[in-house]
Amino acid sequence: MTKILLRYLNLLVLTLLVVIVFSFTLGYLFPGDVYTNLTGLESKAEALRYLKVDSDAGFFSLFIAYFSNTLVGQWGVSSITGEPLFSEVLLSLPATLELGFYALLLAVVVGLPCGFFAGLKPQRSLDMSILGASAVMYSFPVFWLAMVFILIFSLNLEWLPMSGRVDLLLNVPTVSGFIFVDILLADNIDKGHAFVDALKHLALPTLSVSIITMATLIRAVRRSTLDVMRKPYIIAAQSRGLSSAQIFLKHGMRNALLPILPIMAMQVTTLITNVMIVESLFSWPGMGHWLLQAIYQQDYPAIRTGLLAVAGAVIVLTIIIEVLSRLVDPSREKFDRVAV
Amino acid sequence: MALLDIKNLTLEIDTDNGWIKALDKANLSVREGEIQALVGESGSGKSLIVRAISGGLPPQMRLTADRMTWRGANLLAMNAEQRREIMRRDIAVVYQDPLASLDPSVTLGEQLEESVPYEFVGKGWFWEKQKERKRIAIELVHKVGIKDHAGVMSAYPHQIASDIGQKFMIAMALVSQPALLIADDPTRGMEATTKVQILKLFKRLNQTKRLSILFVGHDLLAISSMSDSMTVLYCGQTVESGPIKQLQKRPLHPYTKALLDSAPSFRADLPPKSPLVTLPGTIPTLQHLPIGCRLGPRCHRAQKTCVQTPAVRKIHDHFYSCHYPLHTNNS
Ligand SMILES: Nc1ncnc2c1ncn2[C@@H]1O[C@H](COP(=O)(O)OP(=O)(O)OP(=O)(O)O)[C@@H](O)[C@H]1O
Ligand code: SF4
Ligand SMILES: [Mg+2]
Numbered sequence: 001m002t003k004i005l006l007r008y009l010n011l012l013v014l015t016l017l018v019v020i021v022f023s024f025t026l027g028y029l030f031p032g033d034v035y036t037n038l039t040g041l042e043s044k045a046e047a048l049r050y051l052k053v054d055s056d057a058g059f060f061s062l063f064i065a066y067f068s069n070t071l072v073g074q075w076g077v078s079s080i081t082g083e084p085l086f087s088e089v090l091l092s093l094p095a096t097l098e099l100g101f102y103a104l105l106l107a108v109v110v111g112l113p114c115g116f117f118a119g120l121k122p123q124r125s126l127d128m129s130i131l132g133a134s135a136v137m138y139s140f141p142v143f144w145l146a147m148v149f150i151l152i153f154s155l156n157l158e159w160l161p162m163s164g165r166v167d168l169l170l171n172v173p174t175v176s177g178f179i180f181v182d183i184l185l186a187d188n189i190d191k192g193h194a195f196v197d198a199l200k201h202l203a204l205p206t207l208s209v210s211i212i213t214m215a216t217l218i219r220a221v222r223r224s225t226l227d228v229m230r231k232p233y234i235i236a237a238q239s240r241g242l243s244s245a246q247i248f249l250k251h252g253m254r255n256a257l258l259p260i261l262p263i264m265a266m267q268v269t270t271l272i273t274n275v276m277i278v279e280s281l282f283s284w285p286g287m288g289h290w291l292l293q294a295i296y297q298q299d300y301p302a303i304r305t306g307l308l309a310v311a312g313a314v315i316v317l318t319i320i321i322e323v324l325s326r327l328v329d330p331s332r333e334k335f336d337r338v339a340v
Numbered sequence: 341m342a343l344l345d346i347k348n349l350t351l352e353i354d355t356d357n358g359w360i361k362a363l364d365k366a367n368l369s370v371r372e373g374e375i376q377a378l379v380g381e382s383g384s385g386k387s388l389i390v391r392a393i394s395g396g397l398p399p400q401m402r403l404t405a406d407r408m409t410w411r412g413a414n415l416l417a418m419n420a421e422q423r424r425e426i427m428r429r430d431i432a433v434v435y436q437d438p439l440a441s442l443d444p445s446v447t448l449g450e451q452l453e454e455s456v457p458y459e460f461v462g463k464g465w466f467w468e469k470q471k472e473r474k475r476i477a478i479e480l481v482h483k484v485g486i487k488d489h490a491g492v493m494s495a496y497p498h499q500i501a502s503d504i505g506q507k508f509m510i511a512m513a514l515v516s517q518p519a520l521l522i523a524d525d526p527t528r529g530m531e532a533t534t535k536v537q538i539l540k541l542f543k544r545l546n547q548t549k550r551l552s553i554l555f556v557g558h559d560l561l562a563i564s565s566m567s568d569s570m571t572v573l574y575c576g577q578t579v580e581s582g583p584i585k586q587l588q589k590r591p592l593h594p595y596t597k598a599l600l601d602s603a604p605s606f607r608a609d610l611p612p613k614s615p616l617v618t619l620p621g622t623i624p625t626l627q628h629l630p631i632g633c634r635l636g637p638r639c640h641r642a643q644k645t646c647v648q649t650p651a652v653r654k655i656h657d658h659f660y661s662c663h664y665p666l667h668t669n670n671s
Contacts, residue, residue: 230398231440232435232437232440232441233440233441233442233443233444235391235394235396235435235441236433236435236441236442237443238394238395238396238424238427239394239395239396239427239431239433239435240427240428240432240433240455240512240516241424241425241426241427241428241429241516242428242454242455243424250443250446250454251443251446254445254446255443255444255445258445329445330444330445330496331444331445331496331497331498
C-alpha cells in the first residue's frame with residue numbers, strides 16, 4: 001500500500017513539475033520581456049533581484065531560480081495592481097474550490113439515488129423519466145443555463161441574487177476564503193442572516209455547475225447498477241434468500257459505486273472548467289473571474305500564475321480521488337500501475 | 341413423496357432469432373434423502389434447470405411448467421417472499437462458477453457470516469451474535485476441508501485458488517442446513533484427492549443428515565459411486581431417468597447408452613484396444629434445434645416417427661422418452 005501511495009506521489013510531483021515548466025515557457029511565449037513576464041516587475045534590475053539571479057544567467061539557471069521561487073510562493077506581482085500574485089490566488093482559489101465542492105456535492109446527493117433507482121428497475125417509467133431528464137440536462141451548455149437561471153430567478157422572479165458570494169453590506173471579513181467558514185469566524189454580524197444570504201448567493205451558481213456533472217453521474221451510476229445487478233454473485237445472493245434490500249445495500253451498491261470514483265476523477269477537470277465559466281457570469285470572486293480580469297487587462301504574470309494554480313489544483317484533486325478509489329477497491333491488484 | 345417435483349418444465353430464452361426453447365418439457369424429481377445425478381453434455385441445459393429452480397430469472401427468460409412443487413407446495417404460485425423463504429432455509433445452490441458467485445469487494449468471511457440464518461445465532465447483543473456467526477462459519481469452513489480458515493476468511497475472492505473457492509461455496513450452501521443441496525459441477529477441475537474429499541463429504545451429509553443432493557456433473561464414475569438415481573438431459577430434453585443401477589445395467593434410451601459407453605473407465609467388460617464408442621456429430625446449438633426428438637440427427641435408431649417428440653413412458657420407476665428404446669421387444 002505504501003508503495004502505491006509513493007507511486008501516486010511520484011506521479012503528482014512529476015506532473016506538477018511539467019506544469020511549472022510550462023508556466024516558465026509562457027514567460028518566453030507571452031509578448032514583452034521575459035523577466036517582467038516571470039515576475040511582474042517592470043525594471044529588469046528589480047526582476048533579477050526578485051528571482052535572485054545575475055543578469056547573465058542562462059536559460060537553465062533562470063528556470064532553477066523560477067522553480068525555487070514558485071515552490072516558496074514567490075509567484076511574482078500583478079503588473080496592474082502590483083499586489084503579490086500568491087496572496088491574490090489565495091484569495092480567489094478558495095471561492096472556486098468552494099463552488100466546485102458544493103456543485104459536486106449536489107450532483108452526488110441527487111445523482112446517486114437517481115442513478116440507483118433508474119438502474120434497479122430498468123425500462124420502467126421511472127427509469128425512462130430519469131434517463132430522459134439526464135439527457136436533457138446533459139445537453140445544456142453551462143453558460144446558457146446560467147444565463148437562463150439569472151433571467152428567471154434573479155431578474156423576473158427576483159428570488160435570488162445574481163452576483164457575489166454574500167451581501168457586501170454584511171462586511172464578512174475574509175479569513176479562510178471559504179464563505180461559510182468565514183461567517184462562522186466573523187464577530188459582530190448576524191450569523192443566521194449571513195448564512196441564509198450566502199446560501200441564496202450560492203444557489204444559482206451551484207445549480208448551473210452541477211447540472212452537467214449530475215447528468216454524467218446519473219448515467220454512469222445507472223449503467224453500473226444495471227451491470228452489477230446482473231452479476232452471478234447477485235444471483236447467488238438471491239438464491240441464498242437474501243432480501244432485495246439486503247442484496248442491494250450489501251453487494252449491489254458498493255460494487256456499483258467502485259467504477260464511479262475513477263469517472264469522478266475524470267470529471268474534476270470538466271467541473272472546474274464549468275465553475276470558472278459560471279464564476280464570470282455570477283461575478284463570483286474565484287479563479288475564473290480573476291483570470292478573465294487578468295486577460296482583459298493583459299496582465300501576463302497573472303495569467304501565468306492563474307494557469308499554474310488552476311492546473312495544480314486540478315491535478316491534486318484528480319490524484320486524491322484516484323487514490324481514494326484505489327483504497328476502497330480491494331479487487332484492483334496491489335501491483336497495478338498508477339495512472340490518472 | 342418427492343421433495344422437489346418438476347413436470348414439463350419449459351424455459352424459453354429471447355434471442356436474436358426469437359424465443360427458443362432451451363429446456364423442452366424437462367422432468368425432474370428428487371426424493372427425500374436421495375442423491376440424484378443430473379448429467380448431460382456441455383450445453384444440454386443443466387445449469388438452466390438449476391437457474392429455473394432457484395428462481396429470479398431475468399426478463400429475457402420465460403418459464404412454464406405443468407408442475408413445479410417443493411414438498412407439495414406449488415413453487416410457481418408462490419409470491420417472491422415465500423419463494424425467498426424456501427431458498428433461504430430449504431434449498432441451497434452451489435453455482436458452476438464459484439468465484440463469480442462471490443462478491444468481489446467483500447471478504448469471504450463476511451459473506452459466509454452474512455449467510456448464517458438469524459435463527460441460528462440466538463438472542464443477545466450484536467457482538468455476541470457476531471461471535472456466534474463467526475464460530476458457525478469457521479466450523480463450516482473446516483468441515484469442507486479448508487484448514488487455513490483465518491487466511492481464507494479474510495481474503496477477497498480474487499485472492500483465492502479456484503478449488504478453495506469451490507469448497508467455500510459448498511460451505512456457504514451448507515450454512516443454512518438445507519434439505520436439498522443443488523451442486524452444479526462442484527468438483528470441476530479439482531484434483532483427484534480433493535474431489536474424493538468433497539464426494540465423501542456429500543455422501544456423509546446424505547447419510548447422517550439425510551441431506552438430499554441434486555448433483556450436476558459430467559463425471560460418471562463419481563456419480564455412479566454415490567448417486568441413487570440419475571436423470572439424463574440431452575439438449576434441453578430429459579431423455580431418461582431412474583435408479584442408477586437400472587440405468588447402468590439396462591439403459592433404454594440410445595443417448596444414455598452412448599453416454600455410458602463413452603466413459604471407458606465405467607465399463608468393466610471393455611476388451612483391450614477396442615475403439616471408443618461415441619455418438620457421431622455434436623450437440624446442436626440452440627439456434628439449430630431439430631424438431632421432435634432432439635437426438636434425431638445423431639441417432640442410429642431414428643425413424644420417421646422421431647420428428648414427433650416422444651412421450652414419457654415408464655417401466656416401474658424408470659422413465660424414458662424414445663419411440664424405439666433399446667432392450668425392449670416392441671422395436
Ligand atoms: N442467458 C442465456 N441466454 C441465451 N442462451 C443461454 C443463456 N444461458 C444459457 N444459454 C444457452 O442454454 C444452453 C444450456 O446452457 P447451460 O449452461 O445450462 O448448459 P450446461 O448443461 O450447464 O453446460 P455445462 O456442462 O457446460 O455447464 C446453452 O446452449 C447456452 O448457450
Ligand atoms: S426417439 Fe427416435 S431419434 Fe429419439 S432417441 Fe429414440 S430412436 Fe432416437
Ligand atoms: Mg452448466
